[in-house]
Amino acid sequence: MDKKTLTFVLMDAPYENSRTTTAFRLIDSALRKGHDVKVFAYEGAVALSFARQAQHPNAVHGRDAAQEDHPNPKEWIVALQQAAAQSGSKLEWMNCGLCVDERGVGEVVAGVTRGSPVDLWKWSEASDNTLVIATR
Amino acid sequence: MARKYLQIIETAYRATIEEQDDTCVWIAHAMRGGGADIAVLLRGNAVNYGCKGQDASGLAFGEKRQSHPPDLAGDVAGLIGKGVEVYVVEDDCAERGLERSDLVDGLKPVKRAGLAALLAGYDQVWHW
Amino acid sequence: MANYLLIESRDPWESSDTSSWLELAASLAREGNTVSFFLVQNGVLPARRSAKSAGLTALAKAGVEVLADEFSLRERGIDAGRLADGIKVAAIDVVVDQLAAGRKVIWH
Numbered sequence: 001m002d003k004k005t006l007t008f009v010l011m012d013a014p015y016e017n018s019r020t021t022t023a024f025r026l027i028d029s030a031l032r033k034g035h036d037v038k039v040f041a042y043e044g045a046v047a048l049s050f051a052r053q054a055q056h057p058n059a060v061h062g063r064d065a066a067q068e069d070h071p072n073p074k075e076w077i078v079a080l081q082q083a084a085a086q087s088g089s090k091l092e093w094m095n096c097g098l099c100v101d102e103r104g105v106g107e108v109v110a111g112v113t114r115g116s117p118v119d120l121w122k123w124s125e126a127s128d129n130t131l132v133i134a135t136r
Numbered sequence: 137m138a139r140k141y142l143q144i145i146e147t148a149y150r151a152t153i154e155e156q157d158d159t160c161v162w163i164a165h166a167m168r169g170g171g172a173d174i175a176v177l178l179r180g181n182a183v184n185y186g187c188k189g190q191d192a193s194g195l196a197f198g199e200k201r202q203s204h205p206p207d208l209a210g211d212v213a214g215l216i217g218k219g220v221e222v223y224v225v226e227d228d229c230a231e232r233g234l235e236r237s238d239l240v241d242g243l244k245p246v247k248r249a250g251l252a253a254l255l256a257g258y259d260q261v262w263h264w
Numbered sequence: 265m266a267n268y269l270l271i272e273s274r275d276p277w278e279s280s281d282t283s284s285w286l287e288l289a290a291s292l293a294r295e296g297n298t299v300s301f302f303l304v305q306n307g308v309l310p311a312r313r314s315a316k317s318a319g320l321t322a323l324a325k326a327g328v329e330v331l332a333d334e335f336s337l338r339e340r341g342i343d344a345g346r347l348a349d350g351i352k353v354a355a356i357d358v359v360v361d362q363l364a365a366g367r368k369v370i371w372h
Contacts, residue, residue: 002364004363004364006360006363006364009262018273018305018306019273019305022273022304022305022356025335025356026356026359026360029356029357029359029360030360030363030364033357033360033361033364035360035364042159042163043159116166116170117163117166117167117170118166118167118169118170118171120163120167121167121170121171121172122170124139124141124260125138125139128363128364128366129260129363129364129366129367129369130260130262131359131363131369131371132262132263132264132371133371134147134160134263134264134371135147135150136147136150144370146281179284180281180284248284248287249291251288251291252288252291252292252294252295252297253295255268255292255368256266256295256297258368259368260368261368261370262370263370263371263372
């Protein structure tokens with residue numbers, strides 16, 4: 001397998017659109033295939049790594065918090081970081097710093113960094129390809 | 137050699153008051169400022185960003201007034217002023233009743249039928 | 265000539281702009297490029313044979329590889345047997361493979 005470096009740009013906040021799930025599916029697929037992945041989170045997507053996401057029960061379905069095991073995207077990021085480490089791939093996750101500041105979500109899971117659009121451009125230049133998944 | 141990027145902007149007026157910008161036009165400015173070789177294509181509702189006379193001023197919530205309402209046409213003109221080629225889809229303008237005289241100077245019209253040829257000139261095509 | 269992958273996440277009932285995305289794919293193919301068209305999320309809804317499928321079938325006949333994300337189809341209960349002509353089921357891996365292969369990949 002010819003290892004590539006792929007950059008994904010995400011914009012959607014968690015819990016708002018199925019683009020988030022599709023993005024994670026793509027990142028997961030790329031890592032499983034052994035590629036290195038860079039994720040630049042822009043706008044609402046910077047909340048994906050917010051460390052204070054919490055699970056909750058689901059009374060409609062009669063499930064307590066543990067039973068519901070509600071997805072928190074921060075856990076998905078951590079799981080993908082672990083998967084990457086195990087498979088010898090690299091996953092880098094960078095939040096747009098200004099987007100983090102205006103949303104107050106600076107408390108992030110370990111390994112997530114902050115940067116700027118210029119960093120995105122440099123990442124793209126250093127990658128084999130980039131896919132922007134924009135919000136609407 | 138650095139890549140050539142085409143930034144396609146379609147969604148319009150999404151959170152532009154809260155952000156005091158269109159964040160996709162903004163990121164194009166920021167990347168250009170950092171040295172990226174970019175061009176911009178306005179399509180769909182975003183063709184209206186080139187329209188003169190947009191005025192989002194005057195908003196206040198209680199005593200909290202907006203300091204800098206977005207100046208989208210100004211930001212588009214600013215990109216042009218920085219040497220960025222900003223294309224606008226003619227058909228999308230016509231469908232929205234926009235005439236050439238409604239638009240800021242310097243926009244490069246392209247027909248929908250000409251988009252395939254336009255895309256060919258770029259290494260990366262990012263659709264915002 | 266170049267290779268393209270156009271991803272369509274929108275459906276024609278929600279967005280009138282899907283027709284322009286089909287048109288771009290066809291136009292790129294006419295210009296001699298290799299084009300794949302990947303339906304994902306609600307973009308797979310017109311893949312179930314209906315009055316709105318005609319554009320996808322026509323695209324396939326024009327030489328564009330029209331693919332529908334297996335997960336999105338299953339999520340919406342769309343059987344492979346109910347797909348409009350010319351549409352093939354595919355895994356999301358196709359997108360990653362085509363990114364890795366250097367195609368211009370554009371999300372809609």
